[in-house]
Amino acid sequence: MEDLSPGAIPSGVILVTKGATAEQVLFAFPYTLTIPDSFVLINERPAEAETEGNPTAPPEEDETEDQHDEDTLEYSDDDDDYLSDVEGQNGEFPPELRCGGDLETGSQSEYDCEDERNLILDDETPEEEKPVLTTKIEYKKERPSESVQFGISTPMLAYLLASSEEHPLEVKVDNIRFAGYPKKIESLSSDYPTLPQFVSVVFVLPASAPAHIVESFQNLSRLVASAVNFEQTRCHYFQKEALIMQKVHDEIDSHMHDGKAPFEVILNTSQLAQTLREIYDDLREYGMVNAFIDGFVEVGFCLETQALHHAGLPPKSRQDLEAAIRKIRPYHGIILLEETIPSPDANPALKLFLKHCEPDKSLVGISLACGLPLIQVLMVVRHLILWGRAIVIFPLSGSNIYSSATDRQLPLNGELTDQYKEYFPNFHLADVLTHFAPPTTLSTFLENTNNDASKSNERTNIICRLLRDQLIMQLHTFVYLMPPFQSGSKDQKRIDVVLQSEVVERISAVLKRIQEVSPFGDYICRFSEKLYSCCKVLAYSSTTYEVLSALDVFHDLIPYLNGSHHIEDIMFRTNRERGDIIRVLDAFSPLTSSLCRPDFLCSD
Numbered sequence: 169m170e171d172l173s174p175g176a177i178p179s180g181v182i183l184v185t186k187g188a189t190a191e192q193v194l195f196a197f198p199y200t201l202t203i204p205d206s207f208v209l210i211n212e213r214p215a216e217a218e219t220e221g222n223p224t225a226p227p228e229e230d231e232t233e234d235q236h237d238e239d240t241l242e243y244s245d246d247d248d249d250y251l252s253d254v255e256g257q258n259g260e261f262p263p264e265l266r267c268g269g270d271l272e273t274g275s276q277s278e279y280d281c282e283d284e285r286n287l288i289l290d291d292e293t294p295e296e297e298k299p300v301l302t303t304k305i306e307y308k309k310e311r312p313s314e315s316v317q318f319g320i321s322t323p324m325l326a327y328l329l330a331s332s333e334e335h336p337l338e339v340k341v342d343n344i345r346f347a348g349y350p351k352k353i354e355s356l357s358s359d360y361p362t363l364p365q366f367v368s369v370v371f372v373l374p375a376s377a378p379a380h381i382v383e384s385f386q387n388l389s390r391l392v393a394s395a396v397n398f399e400q401t402r403c404h405y406f407q408k409e410a411l412i413m414q415k416v417h418d419e420i421d422s423h424m425h426d427g428k429a430p431f432e433v434i435l436n437t438s439q440l441a442q443t444l445r446e447i448y449d450d451l452r453e454y455g456m457v458n459a460f461i462d463g464f465v466e467v468g469f470c471l472e473t474q475a476l477h478h479a480g481l482p483p484k485s486r487q488d489l490e491a492a493i494r495k496i497r498p499y500h501g502i503i504l505l506e507e508t509i510p511s512p513d514a515n516p517a518l519k520l521f522l523k524h525c526e527p528d529k530s531l532v533g534i535s536l537a538c539g540l541p542l543i544q545v546l547m548v549v550r551h552l553i554l555w556g557r558a559i560v561i562f563p564l565s566g567s568n569i570y571s572s573a574t575d576r577q578l579p580l581n582g583e584l585t586d587q588y589k590e591y592f593p594n595f596h597l598a599d600v601l602t603h604f605a606p607p608t609t610l611s612t613f614l615e616n617t618n619n620d621a622s623k624s625n626e627r628t629n630i631i632c633r634l635l636r637d638q639l640i641m642q643l644h645t646f647v648y649l650m651p652p653f654q655s656g657s658k659d660q661k662r663i664d665v666v667l668q669s670e671v672v673e674r675i676s677a678v679l680k681r682i683q684e685v686s687p688f689g690d691y692i693c694r695f696s697e698k699l700y701s702c703c704k705v706l707a708y709s710s711t712t713y714e715v716l717s718a719l720d721v722f723h724d725l726i727p728y729l730n731g732s733h734h735i736e737d738i739m740f741r742t743n744r745e746r747g748d749i750i751r752v753l754d755a756f757s758p759l760t761s762s763l764c765r766p767d768f769l770c771s772d
Contacts, residue, residue: 178448182348183365184329184330185364186332186365221242295578329346331350351367357404363407371388388467392444399464400457412438416434447467453476455473456471457470472486476555489554492553493553496549501562503635530563547671562642569644571642592626614627644736644764644765646733649733652695674716695759
C-alpha cells in the first residue's frame with residue numbers, strides 16, 4: 169500500500185506495565201526474534217566525529233592486538249544452534265544479525281557485507297577518505313526473555329515508557345517517537361501482590377510525526393487503557409491477561425519454549441495481545457479502529473489521513489477537516505463514501521439520518537424529513553466526515569453546472585477505470601467525462617434518457633460516483649459589483665421615463681450603500697448614471713412597486729457582491745429564492761460581473 173502520510177502510520181504497539189518495584193514490557197508487535205545471550209556490537213563512525221580531548225573517548229587499541237574482522241559478528245559457542253535456526257527459516261539472517269548491522273538500533277550500516285569486504289581488501293583507498301573508528305560494545309542478556317524491539321532492549325523500553333502518573337506520555341529516541349497514556353488499574357486482587365498497578369498502550373511513531381498525530385494516538389491509548397480498566401473492574405480481565413503474559417516470560421526464562429520469541433507465544437495465548445495486534449493492523453490498513461476489549465467494551469478511533477487515503481481521497485489532517493466542517497451551511501448536502509451500517513447500540517439519531525440521507529436533499533431537507541433539529545443533523549455530519557465516511561456536496565439539482573476535474577489525472581487502464589466498468593457496465597469512464605468538458609448542467613446530462621426512469625437513475629448514480637471520486641466538480645456563480653467601464657453608451661436606447669420620488673429616494677439609498685461597503689466608492693458617479701438608466705428601463709415595462717422591490721433586493725445583495733459568495737450562499741444569507749435574485753441581478757447587470765468557479769469547500 170502506498171504510504172502518503174508516513175508520519176501518521178504507526179510502526180508498532182507496545183504494552184508496558186509498572187508495578188510497585190519494577191516495570192516490564194509485557195507485549196510488543198511487530199516483534200523481532202530473540203537475540204543471542206552474548207554478542208559484540210561493532211560501531212563504526214568517522215574519525216572526525218571524535219572530539220579532541222574527549223575524556224569519554226575509548227582508548228586507542230594497540231595495532232599488534234588481534235582485531236576482529238569488521239564484517240563478522242562475535243558470539244559464543246552456545247549460540248551456534250540459535251544462528252543456524254534463524255538462518256534456516258528463510259535462508260538468510262535477519263537484518264539485525266547481518267554483518268554491518270547495528271543490533272542496538274536494528275538498522276543496517278551504510279554498506280552491505282560485500283561492500284565492506286571490498287573496502288577492507290582494496291589497497292587503493294582515496295586520500296580524501298577519512299579513517300574509521302571502531303568501537304566494540306559487549307552486551308549480555310540478564311534474562312533469556314529479553315530482546316531488542318524497535319532498536320532498544322526491552323528492559324530499557326520498560327524503563328523509558330513505564331509511568332505511575334496518568335498523563336499523556338511522549339518519548340523521543342533517535343528517529344522514533346513513542347506516544348501513550350498510562351492508566352492506573354483498579355480492583356486488583358490482593359492475592360497477587362506482584363501484579364502491575366499501571367498499564368500503558370504505547371504506539372511507535374516516526375520522530376517526524378506532527379503534534380496532532382501524537383495527540384491522537386495518546387487519546388487512543390487512553391481509550392484502550394480505560395476499556396481494560398473497566399473490564400478489570402467488571403471481571404478481572406487485566407489480571408487474567410497479565411498473569412498469562414508474565415507466565416510466558418517466566419517460561420521463556422526457564423527455557424521452556426526453545427527457539428520462540430516471548431511475544432510470539434503471548435500472541436497465541438493472550439486475548440489482549442490479539443486485540444492490540446488487531447488495532448495495529450486496522451490502523452495501518454484502514455485508518456479506523458472498531459475493536460472490542462474482552463468482546464464487551466467497544467473502542468472506536470479514526471486516523472483521518474489514513475482513512476481518507478483508504479477511501480481514495482487526498483489525505484487531510486484533523487485540523488483541515490475541522491476547518492472545512494466550520495464552513496458547512498444548511499444548504500449543503502453529503503454523499504456517503506461507502507455503505508454505513510450502524511451498530512445495534514448506535515445513536516438513534518444516526519439511524520434516522522442515514523435512513524433519509526439522499527444526494528438530492530440538503531441538510532435542512534434531511535432535518536425536516538427525519539424530524540431532527542438542524543444542530544443535531546450537523547453533529548451527525550461532523551461525525552461522518554471525521555470518520556472518513558462522507559464528503560460535502562451541493563444537493564443534486566437540474567440547474568447544477570458540472571465540469572471535469574482537470575486536477576485529477578485519470579490513467580487509461582487503471583484500477584479506477586475498472587471499478588467504473590464493474591459499477592456501470594453500460595458506460596465508459598472516459599466517455600462520461602467528455603460530457604462535462606465543456607461544463608454542462610445536470611439536466612442536460614440527463615435529458616438523453618428518453619424519460620426512462622432506470623436510465624435516469626443510473627446516470628444520477630454516475631454523477632454521485634464522479635463527485636465521490638472528485639472526477640467532476642460543481643461550478644457556482646460568484647457575482648462582483650463592478651463600476652461601469654464608461655459613463656454612457658451612444659448605442660444605448662434612450663428611454664424617456666420620469667422616475668417617481670420614491671424610486672429616486674431608493675436609488676440614493678442604494679448609492680449610499682455602495683459607498684459604504686464597496687471598494688469602488690470613487691466611481692459613484694458612474695454607478696449613479698447606470699443605476700438611473702437601469703431603473704428607467706425597468707420602469708418602462710414594470711410598475712413602480714416592482715421597481716421599488718427590485719431596488720430593495722439589490723440593496724440587500726450589495727454586501728455579498730464581492731466574489732466571496734455564490735448564488736446559493738446569497739440565497740441562504742438573504743432568505744430569498746433563486747429566481748428573485750437572478751431576476752434582480754439581470755435587471756442591474758451593467759453594474760455587476762459574474763464568474764463561475766468551484767466552491768473550494770466541496771472541491772477540496
